Every structure is written in C-alpha cells, then in structure tokens.
Amino acid sequence: MSGFKKGLVVAAVVVAVPAGAAAAVVLVDHGHGPTVTHDTAYSHITTQVHAWARGDSTRVRLMVEGLPPGRTFGAHVHTGTCGTNPAASGGHYQHSTDPAVPLRDREVWLDVTADAQGHATTTTTVPWAFAAGTAGSVVIHANPTNPVDGTAGARLACTTVAFGHHTEGRAVPGS
Ligand SMILES: [Cu+2]
Numbered sequence: 001m002s003g004f005k006k007g008l009v010v011a012a013v014v015v016a017v018p019a020g021a022a023a024a025v026v027l028v029d030h031g032h033g034p035t036v037t038h039d040t041a042y043s044h045i046t047t048q049v050h051a052w053a054r055g056d057s058t059r060v061r062l063m064v065e066g067l068p069p070g071r072t073f074g075a076h077v078h079t080g081t082c083g084t085n086p087a088a089s090g091g092h093y094q095h096s097t098d099p100a101v102p103l104r105d106r107e108v109w110l111d112v113t114a115d116a117q118g119h120a121t122t123t124t125t126v127p128w129a130f131a132a133g134t135a136g137s138v139v140i141h142a143n144p145t146n147p148v149d150g151t152a153g154a155r156l157a158c159t160t161v162a163f164g165h166h167t168e169g170r171a172v173p174g175s
Contacts, residue, residue: 024054025052025053025054025059026052026053026054027050027051027052028051028052028053028058028164028166029049029050029051029130029161029162029163029164029165029166030048030049030050030051030161031047031048031049031137031138031159031160031161031162032046032047032048032159033046033047033048033049033082033157033158033159033160034046034047034082034140034157034158034159035081035082035137035158035159035160036082036083036084036157036158037156037157037158038086038154038155038156038157038158039142039154039156039157041156042066042067042140042156042157044066045064045065045066045067045140045157046064046065046066047062047063047064047065047138047140047157047159048061048062048063049061049062049063049138049159049161050063051130051161051163053129053166056127056128056129057125057126057127057128057129058125058126058128058129058130059123059124059125060077060108060110060123060124060125060126060138061121061122061123062075062110062112062120062121062122062123062138062140063119063120063121064112064114064119064120064121064140065118065119065120066118067112067114067118067119067120068114068118069114069115069116069117069118070113070114070115070116071113071114072111072112072113072114072144073111073112073113073114073120073140073141073142073143073144073152073156074109074111074140074141074142074143074144074145074151074152074153075109075110075111075112075122075138075139075140075141075145075152076092076093076107076108076109076110076138076139076141076145076150076152077092077093077107077108077110077135077137077138077161077163078090078091078092078093078135078136078137078138078139078158079091079092079093079134079135079136080136080137081136081137081160081162082136082137082139082158082159082160083158086154086155086158088158089136089137089139089155089158090136092107092108092150093107093108093130093134093135093163094106094107095107095126095128103147103148103149103150104147104150107150108124108126108135109124109145109150110122110124110138111144111145111152112140129164130163130164131164132162132163132164132165132166133164134163134164135161135163135164136160136161136162136163137158137159137160137161138158138159138161139155139157139158139159140155140156140157140158140159141153141154141155141156142154142155142156
C-alpha cells in the first residue's frame with residue numbers, strides 16, 4: 001500500500017517538470033467536427049484538429065475517421081470559419097504572399113490518406129504562430145493537393161478552428 005502511494009508521488013513530480021520548461025509544447029487550438037459537411041457522401045465522417053505551440057513554431061494535426069479506405073484527400077488551413085456555403089471558409093491561409101517561396105512552405109497543407117479502416121492522420125509543423133483572426137478552419141477536399149497551384153477540388157467538409165485565439169492553453173506533459 002505504501003509503495004503504491006510512493007509511486008503516485010513520483011509520477012506527479014515527473015509530469016509537473018515539462019510544464020515549466022522554456023520550450024514547453026502547449027495545446028493552443030482545438031476543433032471537433034466537421035462543423036459543416038458540403039458533400040452528403042461524407043456526412044458520416046468525424047474530424048479533430050489540434051494545434052500545439054512550441055516557441056515560435058506550431059504543430060497542426062488533422063485526424064479523420066470514416067473516409068473511404070486507401071484514398072488521399074487534400075486538406076488545408078483556410079482563412080475563414082465554416083459556413084453552409086462552401087466558399088465561407090475563404091482561401092488558403094498564407095503566412096507569406098512571396099511568390100519566391102513555394103506554396104507548400106507558406107500555406108498549411110494537411111493532406112490525409114485513409115487506412116483500411118478509414119482512419120487518417122496527418123501532422124505538420126510550421127515555423128510560425130498564427131495571429132488571432134487570420135485562420136479559421138481546416139477544409140478537406142475531394143482530391144490530393146496539386147503541388148503547383150495548391151488546388152484540391154471540391155470542398156467536402158469543414159472544421160472550424162479558432163487558430164491563434166489560444167482557446168486551450170494547456171501544457172502537454174512530457175513533451
Ligand atoms: Cu483547401
């Protein structure tokens with residue numbers, strides 16, 4: 001019994017240390033969805049978006065369930081929040097409009113490929129923090145992203161995420 005209690009105390013101390021570290025990873029933004037499904041063939045999918053900040057960089061993860069196995073779908077961070085009109089989510093978030101920088105390095109692309117169970121997860125890290133109000137959603141498209149112009153076909157589903165508002169602000173233990 002006393003050994004069990006001692007173990008709990010040790011675990012609590014280990015978890016507490018990273019929260020105070022300078023380079024802590026903090027869950028800052030989070031969205032569950034989809035907020036809106038634009039194509040009824042995808043009305044059964046579920047989405048989760050998480051964003052973590054670490055210093056000046058941001059790690060964004062898109063998780064989707066219920067997709068057709070084996071297919072790849074383009075997905076991006078968009079500027080607007082989701083609405084019943086697919087165009088409501090606006091264009092792609094662009095951290096820079098400098099045409100000398102490849103699109104994939106100034107937008108946030110989260111293309112996902114479904115496994116045999118229809119699950120898909122993609123994580124990407126970008127070297128910036130989102131300013132509040134500049135990015136409002138993650139949109140899943142019908143086709144893989146064209147690396148030249150960033151297009152990916154029709155908008156299938158949209159998940160609203162208030163990037164940069166830091167609605168979460170929780171330190172992630174052990175990271
Ligand atoms: Cu898009």
